[in-house]
Amino acid sequence: MKNLVILITCFIATYCISQNNEGLLQEKNNFTHQDTLRGSITPEREWWDLTYYHLDIKVNPENKTITGKNTITYKVLKPYQVLQIDLQEPLTLTKVTQNEKELEIKHDGNAHFVTLKKQQNIGEINSVIAYYEGKPREAVRAPWDGGISWKKDNNGKHFIASSCQGLGASVWWPNKDHMYDEVDSMDISVTIPKNLMNVSNGRLKSIVNNKDETITTHWHVANPINNYGVNINIGDYANFSEVYKGEKGDLDMNYYVLKDNLEKAKKHFKDAPKMMKAFEHWFGPYPFYEDSFKLVEVPYLGMEHQSSVTYGNRYMKGYLGSDLSGSGWGLKFDFIIIHEAGHEWFANNITNVDIADMWIHESFTAYSESLFLDYYYGTKASADYVIGTRRNIQNDRPLIGYYNVNKEGSGDMYYKGANMLHTIRQLVNNDEKWRQILRTLNSKFYHQTVTTQQIEDCIIQESGLDLKGFFNQYLRSTKIPELQYSIDGKKLTYKWNNTVENFVIPIQIEINGVSQWITPTSKNKTLKLKSKNATIVIDRDFFIETKNI
Structure with a gap:
């Protein structure tokens, strides 16, 4: 459970620092009422703290619909009687109940304001059940333009997956769709045709055979999880696994791939345990031992869904067979396995409070690619790679976006951010100390949502360097020194x-x-x-x- 009062205070402080930093951020765009409802900690959000979800849905591939419900359990932080639930059109929130009583809903675009009948008293644990149905938005160019990908494999069987970073998890299920509040644990029940398999986050608890030629897969997530990290992956899957001897003991590593790709995957996915060994060295223990690690084949490129990392790099080295750095070193590893799994530490373990600070996710993870190379091929290879990625930098906008409106910063958060971190490594001038700083970030902010200011302060404190002007330079301006x-x-x-x-x-x-x-x-x-x-x-x-x- 998050201490929301502290987080909101930090959020406001970071907003003020960024917006008043001598005009370093770009001029404000025109944002809408819906942007504010999606991106801000509204009064209808701040009074309750998420503790548990049970998402229970039926996916019908033939007509591309989802029907079901989400049980939302929360702790009351202060008295209030209106609760905001987010669900994006064209899906319909059909009703919300509490204690089996249907509640009044005021619909405002993708935000839905539910008036509660029961008095909400501080400290109580209460639940509402949100029922919904319809055709969710279909992904056009997943994962960048997300939603649900309704595809078929080479054998004509359904191949379906969700992806929703930035766009928001409310594109396919009802929830409290803001990054600042992560649910403490979650159950995911998905009913699908009997000839398919669904893979979601956490551990598979059971598969129930129903009477109507369907099955229901039940998954349990024991750790806090951000909304966009929740996923469904439906296909004609084969499964294989191994046990990795990690820093916290035995880690189950499971792989779900299309059956035709099973033998290919058994060879190609050797990058996964190599990744785990390198990243536990640099960042500390994998943050979700209780939920295992999974790599799941999907019909799009890939995404960092927590403990259920999705993969679609076509079993190639590099990024779809190319080296983003031009150095040659980018062809030594499968980009999607290394990059998306790196997000388990930076995005899933350490999560930004506001998407404006998404550089925290992407800069550290883009940098992790070079650290993987460092672990196996040495410091020069690592430097060749990260320096090579500078050719992808546009310097179009600052890395930090706009707060309270669900607006991330420049795509330079990947490789400008990675090179910013590579520069800090030089300033620290001690690789073991730098490694301990990265590990400290993951232990200090373990399973937490954070602001840019918290990350800056931690690096400054642990390094002993005055980096305030440095961070302003690289995060809040487009100037290159x-x-x-x-x-x-x-x-x-x-x-x-x-x-x-x-x-x-x-x-x-x-x-x-x-x-x-x-x-x-x-x-x-x-x-x-x-x-x-x-x-x-x-x-x-x-x-x-x-x-x-």
Whole structure:
């Protein structure tokens, strides 16, 4: 259970810091009433704390419909009589009950305000049951434009999956659809045709054969889970498994793939235990031992659904067979297995309070790709890869988006963010200390939702570095620091250009092959050289631009 009062306070503080940071964020877009209802902690959300969901649905592949209900159990934090449930059109919230009494619903687009008859007293644990039906939005280009993917495999059997990051889990089931409040545990019951299998989050508890040529799969999630991490995956699956000897003991690793791909998967999925070994080294124990780890084949590229990571990279190395870094190292691993599983630590263990801070998910996970390489191929390979990904950076918008309106920042949160973290590693200048910082993040914020400010403060505290201006530079502006320098005889003159206020970091350079640190500022500084015509090489690991003037 989250301490919502503290989280809301942190949320408001982060919002104020970001919005008043000397205009570093872009001008405000035009957001709608629905954006606010979706993205803010409304009065109808803040008074109750999620404790348990039981999602119980029937999926009909033939007419692409879902019918069912979600039992929503919550703790009352303060007296209030109206509760917000989110469900996106064209699905219909047909009724909501409490204690078997139907309740009045005021529908406002995708937000539904339920007036409770029972007095809501502080500390009570209460439940409502939300019934719904209809054709959920069909994914157009999953996972980027999410919803439900209704596909068929090569044998003509149904192949169905959900994906909903950003768009929101309410695109296919009714819930409290805001990142700040994660449910403590969850049951997922899915009824489907008898010739198929559904794989969801957590552990499979039972499969019930029904009288109407259907089965119901019952899954239980023991750990807190964010809404978009909940998933259904329906297909003609084969299953194989292994036990990984991890930092917290035996970890069940299960793999669900289309039956035609079983032998191929048994060879290709060897990247999964390799991933687990590398990431437990860098980030600490896998955060969901109780719920196992699963890799599940789906008809789209992939997604970081908690303990049920989805896979659609066509059994290729790299990203659909290509190397996003251009370094060659990106073809040493299956991008989707490594990247999406990395999210188990950054997105599922540590989750952003507001999607504006989604860089926390994507920057650390994009960076995890290079750390995987570091573990198996060394620091140079890791650096080659992350530096190579700079070619994908657009510098179109800041990494932090807008708060309270469900608006993430720039797609640069992947590789600009990864290179920002790679630069911090250089500033820490001690790889073991850097590893402990990453592990501390995952232990300090274990199963929590966090703000940007909390992540910044933790890294600053653990590193002992003054990084306030640094984070403003890389998170809240589109400026890339430029090191300007010139050599006049035996004098090196240098300074930072294109920086925000208070951006002061040291940088490592080589002078005639000898490494040393300098600390530029926005004013010219000089360094006496031992000889004329010195050769200056700027360390490539720092994500900066350089200009010899």
